Amino acid sequence: MSRKKIVIVGAGGVARELRWLIHEINQVADAYDVAGFVASDSKSLPDAGEPDLLGDYAWLERHRGEIDCVTIGIGSPSVRRRVSDELRQILPGAEFPPLVHPSVTYDRSTGRVDEGVILAAGVQGTVNLELQAFALVGVGCTLGHEARIGRWSTLNPRATVSGGVEIGDEVLVGSNALVLQYLSVGGGATIGAGAVVTRDVAGGTTVVGVPARPHRRPSE
Numbered sequence: 138m139s140r141k142k143i144v145i146v147g148a149g150g151v152a153r154e155l156r157w158l159i160h161e162i163n164q165v166a167d168a169y170d171v172a173g174f175v176a177s178d179s180k181s182l183p184d185a186g187e188p189d190l191l192g193d194y195a196w197l198e199r200h201r202g203e204i205d206c207v208t209i210g211i212g213s214p215s216v217r218r219r220v221s222d223e224l225r226q227i228l229p230g231a232e233f234p235p236l237v238h239p240s241v242t243y244d245r246s247t248g249r250v251d252e253g254v255i256l257a258a259g260v261q262g263t264v265n266l267e268l269q270a271f272a273l274v275g276v277g278c279t280l281g282h283e284a285r286i287g288r289w290s291t292l293n294p295r296a297t298v299s300g301g302v303e304i305g306d307e308v309l310v311g312s313n314a315l316v317l318q319y320l321s322v323g324g325g326a327t328i329g330a331g332a333v334v335t336r337d338v339a340g341g342t343t344v345v346g347v348p349a350r351p352h353r354r355p356s357e
């Protein structure tokens with residue numbers, strides 16, 4: 138089977154991590170040729186000197202016939218949502234393959250992993266997982282039985298989502314945070330790094346601390 142040509146949209150740290158993830162997948166599956174990075178807008182172009190930087194959306198429009206698939210290397214849930222919508226317009230029919238590091242463990246016979254999902258190195262999951270489109274699960278996260286992660290949500294490194302937890306769309310779970318079993322986290326919520334969530338979290342709110350409490354910025 139020939140390799141598919143993949144473009145990474147994003148040009149920062151998460152994009153570079155995805156380039157490495159794809160190289161790791163290729164060690165076992167020889168699946169992709171990485172064309173390079175495309176910045177989601179010209180303002181976010183990084184310093185010249187990144188050899189794999191191709192350009193911005195104008196580059197994608199010029200080369201759409203040559204691209205088989207796309208992945209989004211951007212950590213922010215809301216930006217990932219916007220970019221996924223934009224890419225569907227620019228590249229109708231492009232594939233957004235789930236990218237799963239070879240070290241990831243979960244029960245593939247009961248798990249659901251939708252398009253555009255990224256599972257980074259060392260993710261450990263168990264049974265009946267549901268990972269909805271464009272969810273990004275960072276290095277070393279843990280996902281318990283029946284955990285559901287909504288579209289465009291990001292779990293930063295080593296977050297733990299316990300059994301039966303439902304995470305809505307566009308949620309950010311900070312590094313090392315822990316969500317206890319059977320809780321739900323509403324869409325657009327943010328869980329601070331290191332928080333221990335012991336109650337349901339309302340959509341659009343931010344919680345921090347142990348146990349997690351609503352976060353107020355100093356000006357509030």
Ligand SMILES: CC(C)(COP(=O)(O)OP(=O)(O)OC[C@H]1O[C@@H](n2cnc3c(N)ncnc32)[C@H](O)[C@@H]1OP(=O)(O)O)[C@@H](O)C(=O)NCCC(=O)NCCS
Nearest residue numbers: 293294310311312327328329330331343345346352354355
């Ligand atoms: C919770 C969070 C979203 C708050 O962001 P913010 O509103 O910009 O917060 P600020 O940096 O302005 O800090 C405001 C206050 O909250 C405190 N605070 C910030 N993050 C906190 C956290 N995770 N836990 C406890 N307190 C926190 C700060 O110490 C500060 O307290 P002070 O006013 O007493 O000095 C953010 O700090 C966070 O944890 N994001 C997750 C980031 C992450 O996972 N990074 C790893 C990437 S790999």
